[in-house]
Amino acid sequence: MNQKLRKSAKDRSITGVCGGIAEFFGISSFAVRLIFILLPPANILIYIILANTMSDSPRSLY
Numbered sequence: 001m002n003q004k005l006r007k008s009a010k011d012r013s014i015t016g017v018c019g020g021i022a023e024f025f026g027i028s029s030f031a032v033r034l035i036f037i038l039l040p041p042a043n044i045l046i047y048i049i050l051a052n053t054m055s056d057s058p059r060s061l062y
Contacts, residue, residue, distance in 0.1 A: 001009060002025075003024060004055075005020060005021070005024045005056045006020050006024075006033060006055050006056065006057040007019070007020040007051075007055070007056050007057055008020040008022070008023055008029075008057060009056070009057045009058070011023065011029045013033070014051075015051045015059075016056075017050045017051050017054060018036060019032075019034045020054060020057065021050075026042060035058040
């Protein structure tokens with residue numbers, strides 16, 4: 001299995017970071033978003049870093 005951590009093209013609220021993490025680990029994107037909300041103030045910094053460093057997933061033609 002050659003799966004890479006990428007932003008989600010389908011499951012995105014802002015930039016697709018939480019959706020991409022959820023797709024990578026095979027869990028609910030709601031759970032990932034909830035974890036980000038419940039983290040200490042570092043959550044904003046972590047999200048910004050991930051939003052700028054994670055590559056976009058390939059766009060679907062359909």
